[in-house]
Amino acid sequence: MAKKTAAKPAAKSAKKSAVKPALGAATKTARSAKAAKPAKKPALHLNVLKPSVNNMSVRVFVRAAGLDFAESDVWGSTRTPEFLAKNPAHLTPMLEEKGLPNGALWESCAIMQYLSNKHGLEKFYPKAPAKRAMIDSAMFYLIGTLYPYVARATYPALGFPQYAGEVGASDAGPTEKTEASKAATAAIAEPLEVFRTFYMNGTPFIGGSKPSIADIRLAATLEFLAAIDYALPDWGTAYMAAMEKKLGKAYSEPAADVRGYIAHVKSQQK
Incomplete structure (x- = not known):
């Protein structure tokens, strides 16, 4: 009888240890799934014409400043109703960002000034x-x-x-x-x-x-x-x-x- 009594706790112990790793793995998987949220879209969205030096100015600036941005080539699309609804001047570069009075800003110098002011980039645009x-x-x-x-x-x-x-x-x-x-x-x-x-x-x-x-x-x-x-x-x-x-x-x-x-x-x- 002593042998049988000793065997029971051992069986229970083996059962518990088998369940624990399984639960641990499932918890880790659930946590990983929770952590893997969709990547946030960059706050800055540039609409550009790549052959243009006016556009090149802002394209250089956002890269040199290390800003997080997305870029769309709008060659052939600046006169579409969708583009004109945002930008009746149909000019590029055009910056789109939440918080801008009308949601969009064009003119290369104005864009660089705005981003410098917003992000405190004094090395490019001094405050003095x-x-x-x-x-x-x-x-x-x-x-x-x-x-x-x-x-x-x-x-x-x-x-x-x-x-x-x-x-x-x-x-x-x-x-x-x-x-x-x-x-x-x-x-x-x-x-x-x-x-x-x-x-x-x-x-x-x-x-x-x-x-x-x-x-x-x-x-x-x-x-x-x-x-x-x-x-x-x-x-x-x-x-x-x-x-x-x-x-x-x-x-x-x-x-x-x-x-x-x-x-x-x-x-x-x-």
Whole structure:
């Protein structure tokens, strides 16, 4: 009888130990299933046209800033009812984010300013009023003076539509259009020199020793000059190289899309 009595607890013990691992495994599996929630969508959603240097500016910035974002190529879709409902100006880049007054924001400089302010990115957009004023001035001077010259000089070669009211978009003949493009190309040298002597004034970048959002906007703009084989001054070539070296893949990956498009257009012309 003693043998039988001893056997019973052993059997119970074996039963319990068999149940425990099984329950433990099931609990772990349930916990894992609970933990594996669907990945959250990034709060920032960029709508871009990859061959555009305006779009390149913001694409470089979000990467350099290490922001979490999603990106959609909206080539051929900016005039659809869905896009126009969000953005009646049909412009890119367009940022979509919860909390924006109308849910969307366009204009590359405005997007970079907004994101810098929101995330406290002072290394790209300093808070000190005097330093910030120089960054703002450089960007406004670029979009108001330099970029229109670059657009008039390069858009014909790139196959981009020209702005209404200008020679390139008029019924003028090929000779007049070519002359207008040449005049714009010749005019680029002056604002470029202003960037060197005033905005950089002996420093490597507009922001001083590190690139600012104004530098990102300038470097991206200068990428288009390759479309007309514009000979940048030596300092300009060194500046472009320094920007790419400083920002690494954050710069080179978006730049590759612009450069690839320019190379494609040139190959078609040949």
